Each structure stands twice: as C-alpha cells, then as structure tokens.
C-alpha cells in the first residue's frame with residue numbers, strides 16, 4: 001500500500017498493527033482505505049485460533065471509531081472510506097467470530113475451493129449411516145431415527161473437537177497440508193449437519 005492519500009505519510013497498515021489507530025494516518029489523522037483481508041482489518045494474525053473476547057473488544061472499538069455519522073462533515077473520500085470500512089467490519093466480525101466460517105475464509109484466502117458439498121463426495125465412512133438413516137425414514141421407524149440423530153450429534157461434537165486440534169496444529173506450523181485436512185473436516189461436518197437436518201425432518 002502507498003502512503004496516506006491525504007498527506008503522503010507512510011502507510012498505517014503494516015500487517016502488525018493491533019489498535020483501531022491503524023485505520024487512521026499517523027500524520028494527519030485521516031481515515032485510510034480499509035484493508036480487504038479480515039484478519040488485517042482487525043489487526044489479528046492470520047491464524048485459526050481467535051480470542052473471542054479480544055475480537056469483541058476490537059469490533060466495538062472500531063464500530064465507534066468508523067461510524068459513518070462521525071464522517072458526515074468530512075470530505076467525500078473519508079465518507080466513502082467510512083462506509084466501506086463499516087461494511088467490511090460487520091462481514092469480518094461475523095466471519096471471524098464463527099470457527100467454521102473463519103476456517104472457510106482462511107482456506108479461501110489460501111486458494112482453496114470451499115464450495116457446497118457435492119453429494120458425490122459423501123465421506124466413505126458415513127455411507128453406512130446414510131443408508132441406515134434412509135431405511136429408518138422410509139419405514140418411519142421413529143426410535144431408529146432418534147438413535148441415528150443422537151449418533152450424528154455426537155459425531156458432530158467429535159468433529160468439532162478434531163477441528164479445534166487441527167486449528168492449533170495449523171497455527172503452530174502454517175502447514176498447507178493441515179489446511180487440506182481441515183477442508184476434509186469441514187466437508188464431513190457439513191455432511192453430518194445435513195444428516196441431522198434430514199433426521200429432524202427439516203429437509
């Protein structure tokens with residue numbers, strides 16, 4: 001990024017800035033164009049482990065500092081930056097707050113395709129469960145459906161625990177191979193969630 005659009009002072013965003021001050025020029029105080037990367041926007045490292053409390057604090061601080069009402073009397077450019085920043089702020093917060101959305105975002109940023117799960121990609125270890133669930137649903141076997149539902153819920157819990165472990169592994173190594181594993185876990189999770197919805201009769 002080049003210097004401040006207004007006074008030419010060196011760029012505020014270095015990728016390591018933590019406070020909301022990074023959004024303003026240190027020389028003249030003008031609001032700068034927002035960084036498009038969500039982690040950079042909040043001054044967070046590009047990691048999968050995010051401290052939810054710290055994220056909340058930064059979100060509230062930035063909401064106050066970037067609010068369009070504060071730029072009402074400023075020039076066209078800062079008014080626009082304030083609108084742009086507020087839009088990114090809300091999207092970034094929603095995305096980084098949720099571990100699944102956060103992982104999908106980081107995968108996308110690293111060039112992975114994380115589109116909708118195709119039915120052709122049923123995780124092989126779930127084929128039997130899918131078959132049994134469909135049988136139980138066809139026969140309206142309520143007890144078996146309930147048993148399947150509780151099994152899927154515990155699978156979802158295990159899947160989330162495994163994902164948390166892989167997040168830590170990635171944050172220690174920044175190893176792309178770990179991201180491949182995480183993508184597999186996300187697909188599996190999505191699939192299990194679909195099974196839960198099916199068993200619940202909501203699909």
Ligand SMILES: [Zn+2]
Nearest residue numbers: 004007025028
């Ligand atoms: Zn400036």
